[in-house]
Amino acid sequence: MSSMILITTLISFLAFGSHAADHSLSLEYYSSSCPTAQQIVRKEMECAITSEPRLAASILRLHFHDCFVQGCDGSVLLDDTFTLQGEKKASTNVNSIRGFSLVDRIKNKxxxxxxxxxSCADLLAIAARDAVVLVGGPYWHVPVGRKDSRTASNELATTNLPTSSQGLLTLITKFLYQGLSVTDMVALLGAHTIGLARCESFRDRIYGDFKATTVMDPLGETYLNKLKSVCPATEGTGGENTSAMDYLTPNLFDNSFYQILLRGEGLLNSDQEMYSSLFGIQTKKLVQKYAEDPVAFFQQFSDSMVKMGNITNQDSFETGEVRKNCRFINT
Structure with missing residues (x-):
C-alpha cells in the first residue's frame, strides 16, 4: 500500500473520532466582566520572558499539553491530591512541562x-499567544470563554500526547484524533523553533539515524559532535542536559526550525520524520514551504493555534468552573 493511501485511509478513519469544536468561545467574552484581562496577562508575560526567555516555550508547551488531554480545560495545571490524580506526573509530562509558578502569578493578578x-484555561491560551509574540512570532486573536475542568486524566496524558521518538504515522494519528489536520501538525510543531529538549529525548536520534538524514558537511559534523558532548551515549548519564531544538536562533520564533529539517538535522526524531519519512509526501512539501516562506508559516501557525485552542471539553462547559487557584479545584 502506498504511503499516500495509508495516510488517506488514516484521515478517513479518524475524521469520525475528532472532537475539536467551538462551544461559544468569543473574542468579547470578558469585555464587560474583566476588560483588562488580556493586558494583565500580557504585562506579566513581558516581565517573565524579559528575565527568562525560555518561559516562552514553556507556556506554549503547557497550552499544547493542556489541549491534547480533555480539550483546553486547564486540567494540566492541577496538582495531585488525595482524591485526584493529575497529569503533571504522567510519563509524557513529568520532565517536559514547567512554568506553573508564572501561571500562579498571572492568576493572582x-x-x-x-x-x-x-478561567485558568483562558489564561493559558492568552499567555501562549503572548509568549509567541514576545519572542518575535505572529499575533492572533484568542477566542475565550473556556471553563476549567474539575477532573484530569493521567491516562490520557500518557496516551494522547505525542512523544519525541514516535514515527510520522503515529504523530499524524494523534493530531487527527484531536481534529487537527496534517497541515496543522506541521505548522504547530514549528513551535519547536523555541525551547529546549532533554538529552534522553534525543539520545537515540543522535546515536542512531542522525548521520543517515544529515548533510554531513563540516557544519553537520560540528553540530553532531556538540550534541554528543552534551548527551553521552550511556543510558542514565546526562539525561537532564538540554539542547535547543533550533540551534540557529533558539530564542527567536522564526522559520529556521524548518531549514534545519531540510538539512536533516532535526534534534527530535518526531520532527525530522516530517521531512525524512517515506510516508511524508505531504509533510515534506509543507516543511519545504515553511522553510522558504516565513509569512506562510506565521499565518498557518496562527490559524492552527486558534483551531487547537478551540478543542473543547463538553463536560467542562456543563460542569466546569473558574478556579480561584489553578492548581486545585474550588471547594
Missing amino acids: LESECPGVV
Whole structure:
C-alpha cells in the first residue's frame, strides 16, 4: 500500500473520532466582566520572558499539553491530591512541562482585578499567544470563554500526547484524533523553533539515524559532535542536559526550525520524520514551504493555534468552573 493511501485511509478513519469544536468561545467574552484581562496577562508575560526567555516555550508547551488531554480545560495545571490524580506526573509530562509558578502569578493578578471571572484555561491560551509574540512570532486573536475542568486524566496524558521518538504515522494519528489536520501538525510543531529538549529525548536520534538524514558537511559534523558532548551515549548519564531544538536562533520564533529539517538535522526524531519519512509526501512539501516562506508559516501557525485552542471539553462547559487557584479545584 502506498504511503499516500495509508495516510488517506488514516484521515478517513479518524475524521469520525475528532472532537475539536467551538462551544461559544468569543473574542468579547470578558469585555464587560474583566476588560483588562488580556493586558494583565500580557504585562506579566513581558516581565517573565524579559528575565527568562525560555518561559516562552514553556507556556506554549503547557497550552499544547493542556489541549491534547480533555480539550483546553486547564486540567494540566492541577496538582495531585488525595482524591485526584493529575497529569503533571504522567510519563509524557513529568520532565517536559514547567512554568506553573508564572501561571500562579498571572492568576493572582487576575483574581485581584476580577475575582472569579477569568478561567485558568483562558489564561493559558492568552499567555501562549503572548509568549509567541514576545519572542518575535505572529499575533492572533484568542477566542475565550473556556471553563476549567474539575477532573484530569493521567491516562490520557500518557496516551494522547505525542512523544519525541514516535514515527510520522503515529504523530499524524494523534493530531487527527484531536481534529487537527496534517497541515496543522506541521505548522504547530514549528513551535519547536523555541525551547529546549532533554538529552534522553534525543539520545537515540543522535546515536542512531542522525548521520543517515544529515548533510554531513563540516557544519553537520560540528553540530553532531556538540550534541554528543552534551548527551553521552550511556543510558542514565546526562539525561537532564538540554539542547535547543533550533540551534540557529533558539530564542527567536522564526522559520529556521524548518531549514534545519531540510538539512536533516532535526534534534527530535518526531520532527525530522516530517521531512525524512517515506510516508511524508505531504509533510515534506509543507516543511519545504515553511522553510522558504516565513509569512506562510506565521499565518498557518496562527490559524492552527486558534483551531487547537478551540478543542473543547463538553463536560467542562456543563460542569466546569473558574478556579480561584489553578492548581486545585474550588471547594
